[in-house]
Amino acid sequence: MRLMDRGKFWVAALMACALLLAAAPAGALTKVSLQLQWVHQAQFAGFYLAQDLGLYRQAGLEVEIRPGGPGVDPLGELAARRCDFALSWLSEAMVARSQGVELVNLAQLVQRSALLLVVFNDSGIRNIRDLNGRKVGLWRRQFAVPPRALFAKAGxxxxxxxxxxxxxxFLQRAVDAATAMLYNEYDQIYQAGVDRDEITVFDFAEQGLNFPEDGLYAMQDTWKQRAQVCRAFTRASLEGWRRAFAQPELALAAVMKRVNAAKLASNPAHQRWMLKSMQDLYTHRVGTALLGQLSPYDLLQVNRILVSQGFIPAPVEAQGFVAEAWKEP
Structure with a gap:
C-alpha cells in the first residue's frame, strides 16, 4: 500500500470509529443548538470534530450545528431564543450588549483579527489615507465596524x-479596495489567478485595530440557569478544536463531508488553507492550553475604540459579560 493510500486509509478508519462512537447508545442527552456565522467551511472544523468524534455525546449533549449565510444573524437568532449558542465577533457582541441584549461571552476563540483590506498595486493606493474618496467594498453588520473605525482614525x-x-x-476593478478575511477571500484572490505581488494588504491588527473575532456566546439567563450545560458545550467544543489542530486531515474530512453534502463550491486545498489559518488565529498568544481566553487588554482596546468612535455610549464591563466557561468552576 502506498504511503498516501495508507494515510487515506487511516483517516477513513478514524472517521468510521468516530461515527460508531457518536452513534453509541447513551443516556438521556440534552439537546442544544449552535448557530454558525457562515456556510459550512473549515472556519468551524472544531465543532464538526466535536460532533463526529462523539465529544458532545460524552458531555451529555446532542448538538445541532446550524450553518449561517448572508441572511442569517447569529446574535439575532440567539436573542430570539431560536438557538442556545451562537458565534459572533467580539465587537458586534459588545455593541449588542450595550444596546440591552444580555449576551455572555463563554469563550473567545479567535485571538487575532483576520480582517484585511486589499488593493491592487497599480491603483496608486500606498497607505490608508490614499483611500480618501475611493470606493471601498464593505460587508455589513460586525464586519463594517473595524473599517469605519479605521477610516475615522485616519480622518x-x-x-x-x-x-x-x-x-x-474587486477582481473586475469595480471597487478600489475590498474587504477580505485572511483565511478565506485572501486565498480566493490567488486561486482566481492574481499573483501575490500584484496586491497590497492592509492588516487591521497591524493598523492598531486588533478586534478579536469569533467568540462563543449564550444569553445571560442561559448561563445563569444552565451553567453546567454551557460549560460542557464549551469544553467539548474546545477539545474538538484541539483535535482538529492535532489531526488536520481528519478535520478536513469532516469539513468536506459537510461542504459536499451542502453542494458548496469549494475544494480541499482552500479548506486546508483555512484550517491552517484558523489554527494560527486561535492559538495566537494563548497556545492550545488557554484556548478560549479573552484578554483583558483586548477587551479594553475594543471598548476604547468603540466608545471613541461612537459605536457604544460607555465601555462594556467584563463582569457579567465575560463568563469564561472554559475554566474550571
Missing amino acids: IQVEEVNQSVSMAP
Whole structure:
C-alpha cells in the first residue's frame, strides 16, 4: 500500500470509529443548538470534530450545528431564543450588549483579527489615507465596524459599496479596495489567478485595530440557569478544536463531508488553507492550553475604540459579560 493510500486509509478508519462512537447508545442527552456565522467551511472544523468524534455525546449533549449565510444573524437568532449558542465577533457582541441584549461571552476563540483590506498595486493606493474618496467594498453588520473605525482614525471618508460574498467586483476593478478575511477571500484572490505581488494588504491588527473575532456566546439567563450545560458545550467544543489542530486531515474530512453534502463550491486545498489559518488565529498568544481566553487588554482596546468612535455610549464591563466557561468552576 502506498504511503498516501495508507494515510487515506487511516483517516477513513478514524472517521468510521468516530461515527460508531457518536452513534453509541447513551443516556438521556440534552439537546442544544449552535448557530454558525457562515456556510459550512473549515472556519468551524472544531465543532464538526466535536460532533463526529462523539465529544458532545460524552458531555451529555446532542448538538445541532446550524450553518449561517448572508441572511442569517447569529446574535439575532440567539436573542430570539431560536438557538442556545451562537458565534459572533467580539465587537458586534459588545455593541449588542450595550444596546440591552444580555449576551455572555463563554469563550473567545479567535485571538487575532483576520480582517484585511486589499488593493491592487497599480491603483496608486500606498497607505490608508490614499483611500480618501475611493470606493471601498464593505460587508455589513460586525464586519463594517473595524473599517469605519479605521477610516475615522485616519480622518478620511470613503464611498462605501455594499460588498457581496463574491470578490468579483474587486477582481473586475469595480471597487478600489475590498474587504477580505485572511483565511478565506485572501486565498480566493490567488486561486482566481492574481499573483501575490500584484496586491497590497492592509492588516487591521497591524493598523492598531486588533478586534478579536469569533467568540462563543449564550444569553445571560442561559448561563445563569444552565451553567453546567454551557460549560460542557464549551469544553467539548474546545477539545474538538484541539483535535482538529492535532489531526488536520481528519478535520478536513469532516469539513468536506459537510461542504459536499451542502453542494458548496469549494475544494480541499482552500479548506486546508483555512484550517491552517484558523489554527494560527486561535492559538495566537494563548497556545492550545488557554484556548478560549479573552484578554483583558483586548477587551479594553475594543471598548476604547468603540466608545471613541461612537459605536457604544460607555465601555462594556467584563463582569457579567465575560463568563469564561472554559475554566474550571
